[in-house]
Amino acid sequence: YWPPQYVVYDALTLEPLARNDVPMQSITGETLPEVRVAAIAASHHDPLWALAFKESGFVGLVDYTLPGFPLVKNIATERFLHDGGWDSTGRYFLVAANASNKMVAVDMQTQTMAASFTTGGTPHPGRGANWFDPVYGWVNATPHVGEPKVSVYGADPIGRPDVAWTVVREITLPSAGSLFLKTHPNSPWVLFDTTLSTTSDKQVCAYNKETATLDRCFQAATNGKATHFEFNQAGTEVWVSDRANDGAVVVLDGTTLNEINRITDLVTPTGKFN
Incomplete structure (x- = not known):
């Protein structure tokens, strides 16, 4: 996280190409001693990276077609941004403002904040998860570090504007302490962990999308x-x-959730990316 900068590398050689400082002003005008870059996500439609500036509450846009990879837009949202991902269309960057107990939707087409809404104690969605709910259409969701629940919210402002950016379901989990959720179009499940739980940290929970x-x-x-x-x-x-x-x-079958393999002799394995 330190220093408050972002560095751009050549994707093939990993040669450093640019190092840029991030703005130190908050959305309220305060000069901050630290602004961490908590997430970086590439736009699906434009040559832009979305950067979540944690302490300041801005989502910064970097145009990677321009020399020096400059920050070209700073969008005021909510303070204490953390991790985030995309809605089903790739238009909206959905990011947690975790210490504010909110989720934020940034419209990458208009480059404005579309909505912010309260979900619960310290939302922590990782990249989030999209699926089609039988009642509410396209939804996304976040579990929480501070509460034993998952908040499912409408995420289709064009097809279902009546429930867009509104919590439509709450799923009760056996414990607080969730960090990640994940799904796949070919799996019937949305999966949640409770990694920081004091009682259920070895468990995962499966939600039936249908x-x-x-x-x-x-x-x-x-x-x-x-x-x-x-x-x-x-x-x-x-x-x-x-x-x-x-x-x-641990490798589970994507449909039955039965264990089918286990890759051992690993020291503190955490993130895995396909």
């Missing part, structure tokens, strides 16, 4: 904490980390 109900919670980790999911490209497998010094990556 019935809109929490189907089950089960132990996935044996030596450490269960955390972070990644599906393979086909959606036939989902990988879960058993985060410990003698850790593993």
Whole structure:
């Protein structure tokens, strides 16, 4: 996180190409001693990176076609931004303002904040997850570090403006302490961890997209904490980390959720990306 800068590398050689400082002013005009870049996500439609500036509350846009990779826009949202991802169309950057207990939707087409709304105690969606709800259409969701629940919210302002950026369902989990959720179009499940729980940190929970109900919670980790999911490209497998010094990556069937493999002898495995 330190210093408050972003660095651009050549994607093939990893040669550093630019190092740029980030603005130190907050959305309220305060000069801050620290502004962390908490997330970077590439636009699906334009040559832009969206940067979540944590302490200041701005979402910065970097145009990577311009010399020096400058920050070309600073969009005021909510303070204490963290991680985020995209809606189903790729138009909206959905990012948690976790210490503000809110989610923020930034319209990348108009380059403005479309909405901010309260979800619960310390939302932590990671990149988030999109699926088609049987009642509310396209939705996204966030679990929470500070509350044992997942907030599902409408995420289709064109098709379902009546529920857009509104919490439409709350899924009760056995414990607080969730960090990540994940789904895949070919899997019937949305999966949640409770990594920071004091009682359920080895478990993962599975939500049925078709019935809109929490189907089950089960132990996935044996030596450490269960955390972070990644599906393979086909959606036939989902990988879960058993985060410990003698850790593993647990491979589950994407439909049955039965364990089909375990990659062992890993030291504190965490994120996995396909």
